[in-house]
Amino acid sequence: MCWWSISRSITRCGRSDRLRLAFSHHSLFVMVRSTLRLCCRATACALLASVAVAPLAVREVEAQPTKGVSLGLQYRPGEKTALIVLPVKGANGDSLTTMLSRDFDFSDRFTVVGSSAAPAVTGAINWALFAKLGVDGIVQATVLPSGWLRVVLHDVGLKSVRNQKDFPLPSGALSPAWRLGVHGVADAVEEWITGQRGIAQTRIAFTRAGRVWTVDSDGANVTPVTPSGMSPQWLPSGRGIVYTVLDGVRNPVMFTDLATGAQRVLASAPGIEHTTPAVSPDGRTLLYARGSDTGTDLFAQPFEGGAPRRVTVGRGRASAQPSFSPDGQRLAFMSDRSGHPEVYISDLDGTNVELLTAAAFGDRDYRAGPDWSPDGRMVAFQSRNGGTFQIMTINLRDQSVRQVTNDGRNDDPSWAPDSRHLVLTSNRSGVRQLWVVDIETGRARQLTRGPETRLAAWSPRLAAQ
Amino acid sequence: MMRSSRLMLVLVSSSLVLGACKKKPAPAPTPTPTPTERAPERTTPTAAPVDTMAAYNEKVASARMRLLETIFFEYDADELRDDARASLDAKIAILNANPGLRIRVAGHCDERGSDEYNIALGRRRAEAAKRYLTDRGVDASRIETSSFGRERPAVQGTTEEAWSKNRRDEFEITAGGENLRPAS
Numbered sequence: 001m002c003w004w005s006i007s008r009s010i011t012r013c014g015r016s017d018r019l020r021l022a023f024s025h026h027s028l029f030v031m032v033r034s035t036l037r038l039c040c041r042a043t044a045c046a047l048l049a050s051v052a053v054a055p056l057a058v059r060e061v062e063a064q065p066t067k068g069v070s071l072g073l074q075y076r077p078g079e080k081t082a083l084i085v086l087p088v089k090g091a092n093g094d095s096l097t098t099m100l101s102r103d104f105d106f107s108d109r110f111t112v113v114g115s116s117a118a119p120a121v122t123g124a125i126n127w128a129l130f131a132k133l134g135v136d137g138i139v140q141a142t143v144l145p146s147g148w149l150r151v152v153l154h155d156v157g158l159k160s161v162r163n164q165k166d167f168p169l170p171s172g173a174l175s176p177a178w179r180l181g182v183h184g185v186a187d188a189v190e191e192w193i194t195g196q197r198g199i200a201q202t203r204i205a206f207t208r209a210g211r212v213w214t215v216d217s218d219g220a221n222v223t224p225v226t227p228s229g230m231s232p233q234w235l236p237s238g239r240g241i242v243y244t245v246l247d248g249v250r251n252p253v254m255f256t257d258l259a260t261g262a263q264r265v266l267a268s269a270p271g272i273e274h275t276t277p278a279v280s281p282d283g284r285t286l287l288y289a290r291g292s293d294t295g296t297d298l299f300a301q302p303f304e305g306g307a308p309r310r311v312t313v314g315r316g317r318a319s320a321q322p323s324f325s326p327d328g329q330r331l332a333f334m335s336d337r338s339g340h341p342e343v344y345i346s347d348l349d350g351t352n353v354e355l356l357t358a359a360a361f362g363d364r365d366y367r368a369g370p371d372w373s374p375d376g377r378m379v380a381f382q383s384r385n386g387g388t389f390q391i392m393t394i395n396l397r398d399q400s401v402r403q404v405t406n407d408g409r410n411d412d413p414s415w416a417p418d419s420r421h422l423v424l425t426s427n428r429s430g431v432r433q434l435w436v437v438d439i440e441t442g443r444a445r446q447l448t449r450g451p452e453t454r455l456a457a458w459s460p461r462l463a464a465q
Numbered sequence: 466m467m468r469s470s471r472l473m474l475v476l477v478s479s480s481l482v483l484g485a486c487k488k489k490p491a492p493a494p495t496p497t498p499t500p501t502e503r504a505p506e507r508t509t510p511t512a513a514p515v516d517t518m519a520a521y522n523e524k525v526a527s528a529r530m531r532l533l534e535t536i537f538f539e540y541d542a543d544e545l546r547d548d549a550r551a552s553l554d555a556k557i558a559i560l561n562a563n564p565g566l567r568i569r570v571a572g573h574c575d576e577r578g579s580d581e582y583n584i585a586l587g588r589r590r591a592e593a594a595k596r597y598l599t600d601r602g603v604d605a606s607r608i609e610t611s612s613f614g615r616e617r618p619a620v621q622g623t624t625e626e627a628w629s630k631n632r633r634d635e636f637e638i639t640a641g642g643e644n645l646r647p648a649s
Contacts, residue, residue: 210616230580230616231581246584246612246613246614246616248571248611248613249611251611270609271609271610271611273584273585273588273611273612275581275584275585276581289581289584289585291584291585291588291612292588293592293595293610295585295588295589296584296585296588296589316589316592318582318585318586318588318589320581320582320584320585321579321581321582334579334581334582336582336585341578341579341582366578366579368578368579368581368582369579369581382579389579411579411580412579412580412581454580455580455581
């Protein structure tokens, strides 16, 4: 296993997550073991230690020969690791089993084998039975008398414990906080295997029936969090949400503190629309579109209060829907300054504007709703060329465009913290609902059900409450 | 004109009176016929009030209707159509007849564009109407504008008919609407 991963890491200056995997304590142990087994690979190991972490993955190395090496539990992008969650015993065991299995499934990085198929485990694990199931890893969770959750990850290929940790869970089983804690456990296990923390411990804010709600990443816990409003965006800390209230009078941008439920006005003036707010990655700047008799333009102001500063000069045209780059230095936004809506990027003060979506589309119809991916590499947006809106991504390095949806009308994408999943609004099932799409596999799942639901924003990773 | 025609009327009627009573030549022609002769002339206005009040009220109601009349737009456009201009011309006359009158224009969109961009488009539709009015002499301070994007559709549905009814400016009176006077 180790040699394989090392050699790949070296050949391709592999993904940072794989390198981290190789460096984790247990892996180092395994590494030494298998290195001894493979005798002649020691030089490769030494080499690895000096390899710097490079951020980019290249696909073709997938064809590396692997025969003759015991691979064990190994995350390979594009090739899913098979996991099984053993049925958890005790109070709320079924909920724990279900939640963990579902989180691994929703990560789109694993093939999850149904827990009911698991051979009974009493004491020692019968590795052969699990190998026959095609399982690479076994997740064994036990509720401790303290209420903590002990999680052991077994590596079927290596017939050994890969990771083990005791996780605290908030009291009040099945409460929103407890569920968020369990999602955090799933995310930690995912990090053990892939080197990258999962996105189960997140929520999605959205607009329904003229107010803002949140829902857990697995679709549970649908909760209204404001008395009115639309267009929510998260604070980078995840502790609150900014949104707009289109009341036809002062149309304020509001802030809601999710811990206390307190609402605060951030921007408000008679006869002005304050819409599509966004908060900078450092939490200090609020950006929003300000609609007045001179048009709709982006304005910035200190989050804690202060005078608004003009960012765009539309001269009667509209600029709206700002999205910060993760380093907080650039903006993506929508503007119809050219006569029809397109996505632009600019510096924070509105200078150095570039038309982002022109090259791929020419002069047809429209683009809107940009969202900059948390890894900084892509901007997702909605695009229409004669037909209906579809979600697309544009790679900022080579401007390559990929279409993510093709079913029904799709609007307003928002990235998950993993820069791999998008939540978007789609009418593919009839009424507009939120859907989560994995841009690598194209797999889509419906997140919400019920009345019309739209304008979603994926939270950052949330700490257990 | 008015005065001369009334004079004519008096002359004609007095000559009629004169012609009617041949026995005596009337010494004072003008005062005597007034009670009888003026009477029919007055009955026209006194009989009318019932009708005129109703007509006046009707005029006020129709002025109010015209003032609050919704105007419509083409898809993804904020240009004023001819029917919208005609409606705005009527509104100008009413605004001119009522200096204390203030209005609010709210722009709306159909559901086809981006929800959030529609707020900006609705604002532009409201501003288009306001600009038309102010360019023709209505004081800008009398007109507020706002936008609801696609958030408050007038009609539900996903047909062009529904959409065309949702792409609109709505008008409301914010002050001075109590004693509305019709345009003269």
